[in-house]
Amino acid sequence: MMTTTRRRGIATLAGAAAVAMVLSACGADDMGGGTGGGGGGSSSAAGADCAAYEQYGTFKGEKVNLFSSIRETEADQLQDTFTDFSECTGIDVVHNGSGEFEQQVVVQAEGGNAPDLAIFPQPGLLARMVKDGYVVEAPDAVEKNVDEGWSEDWKAYGTVDGKFYAAPLMASVKSFVWYSPTLFAEKGYEVPTTWDELMSLTEKIAATGEKPWCAGIESGGATGWPATDWIEDMVLRQGGGDLYDKWVTHEVPFNDPQILAAADMAGAILKNDDYVNGGIGDSRSIATTSFNDGGLPILDGKCYMHRQASFYEAQWPEGTDVSPEGQAFAFYLPGKTADEKPLLTGGEFVGAFNDKEATQAVQAYMASGDWANTRVKIGGVTSANKAVDPANASSDVLRLAIELLQDKDAVARFDGSDLMPSEVGAGSFWTGMTQWIDGADTKTVLDQIEASWPAS
Numbered sequence: 001m002m003t004t005t006r007r008r009g010i011a012t013l014a015g016a017a018a019v020a021m022v023l024s025a026c027g028a029d030d031m032g033g034g035t036g037g038g039g040g041g042s043s044s045a046a047g048a049d050c051a052a053y054e055q056y057g058t059f060k061g062e063k064v065n066l067f068s069s070i071r072e073t074e075a076d077q078l079q080d081t082f083t084d085f086s087e088c089t090g091i092d093v094v095h096n097g098s099g100e101f102e103q104q105v106v107v108q109a110e111g112g113n114a115p116d117l118a119i120f121p122q123p124g125l126l127a128r129m130v131k132d133g134y135v136v137e138a139p140d141a142v143e144k145n146v147d148e149g150w151s152e153d154w155k156a157y158g159t160v161d162g163k164f165y166a167a168p169l170m171a172s173v174k175s176f177v178w179y180s181p182t183l184f185a186e187k188g189y190e191v192p193t194t195w196d197e198l199m200s201l202t203e204k205i206a207a208t209g210e211k212p213w214c215a216g217i218e219s220g221g222a223t224g225w226p227a228t229d230w231i232e233d234m235v236l237r238q239g240g241g242d243l244y245d246k247w248v249t250h251e252v253p254f255n256d257p258q259i260l261a262a263a264d265m266a267g268a269i270l271k272n273d274d275y276v277n278g279g280i281g282d283s284r285s286i287a288t289t290s291f292n293d294g295g296l297p298i299l300d301g302k303c304y305m306h307r308q309a310s311f312y313e314a315q316w317p318e319g320t321d322v323s324p325e326g327q328a329f330a331f332y333l334p335g336k337t338a339d340e341k342p343l344l345t346g347g348e349f350v351g352a353f354n355d356k357e358a359t360q361a362v363q364a365y366m367a368s369g370d371w372a373n374t375r376v377k378i379g380g381v382t383s384a385n386k387a388v389d390p391a392n393a394s395s396d397v398l399r400l401a402i403e404l405l406q407d408k409d410a411v412a413r414f415d416g417s418d419l420m421p422s423e424v425g426a427g428s429f430w431t432g433m434t435q436w437i438d439g440a441d442t443k444t445v446l447d448q449i450e451a452s453w454p455a456s
Helices: 015-025 050-056 072-080 083-089 101-110 123-131 140-149 152-157 181-187 195-206 225-248 257-270 283-288 296-300 310-315 357-366 369-378 396-405 422-437 442-452
Strands: 062-068 091-097 117-120 167-173 176-179 329-332 342-352 411-414
Touching: 050 083, 050 357, 062 101, 062 357, 072 091, 072 369, 083 091, 083 357, 091 357, 101 117, 101 123, 117 123, 117 357, 123 342, 123 422, 140 152, 140 167, 140 357, 140 369, 152 167, 152 342, 152 411, 167 310, 167 357, 167 396, 176 181, 176 310, 225 257, 225 342, 225 411, 225 422, 257 422, 257 442, 283 422, 310 329, 310 396, 329 396, 342 357, 342 396, 357 369, 422 442
Parallel strands: 062 091, 062 117, 342 411
Antiparallel strands: 117 342, 167 342, 176 329
């Protein structure tokens, strides 16, 4: 387990006197904590403009523990979003990141040692902890920020049994195809705008003797998850949001003919040795190729397309020109027509384990457009918050992702495996897709996954 813990803000200053000086600089009237006493619009000792933070109140020496799966560089970037907030409110936000978050957050809650806040990467895990009585309802200030900044669909993922618990945080676009603009230009290929155009391009490249696609689904204990994203994208394109919603909630069984047809749409590429696995091997090599390496043959001209989320940008080697005219970029995985815009997304949600005022202040800040813009400016992530300016994105790909996330015409749906019961979404779906890539037929695999769905 790797843990990243960094402390910033006024709690790092030496001595209570220094704390008091900083709070005074923020114009705090209520030194006892709580929501009373605004920042007065003045700047803190470190130069932060506290006017934007006075709505969250001022607190003396309060600490809020935040737990997540975020580690290393991204954890440092997350911590940086609280620098001015901490200076102006007096709340020391202490973040801990763990690669075993999903297991550890349950252990901590059951042991009576839950964090104040947690960032849940799966709505299913959030719902489980709500039903077990650990996560508390979000306060009005959090819900107000979500109603202003997020769509009803995003809010629904943080809602359990009609009650709102967790605000959306960061988001990613999964309906992306990575390619090389320079290679496309050299070969005279154009970016497709419909599914038929995509398949025509695939056939055209294959006719030259080259393999158009490359992929990898190996990911340690989570091997198979990239293939589940393929299936989810195809279900959206096969039957739209209505079919997708019914499939995720099991109103439509996993082995329904419509889901079989969607899986075969993906299989037309992933299980075709004429189309994959460019620069790596045959179709079965996808199962043993790591997620991280799956798209890299594009840089060697041995593969032309790689379907993977916006966060794959971090996998390109240092120095790669990732731009609309560069060595690597991404285009939207098209729907059946140019007007249809099915969009598979992923994201995270912030839930609280107590209703302390300092906890609620941090949760409200993280639900705001101000926090979203601050995080996007730091770099490496996107958000579906309506207040985010795409110009703040740190790259062209992330800018494109934000524009897609904010597109009112998009039929956006959250990663299905993260919404399904864990026995399926993080179990039989992963293993079933690995078997499918390794040669098992579609119906057999879907029948097995259907049989694994819990009875209640």
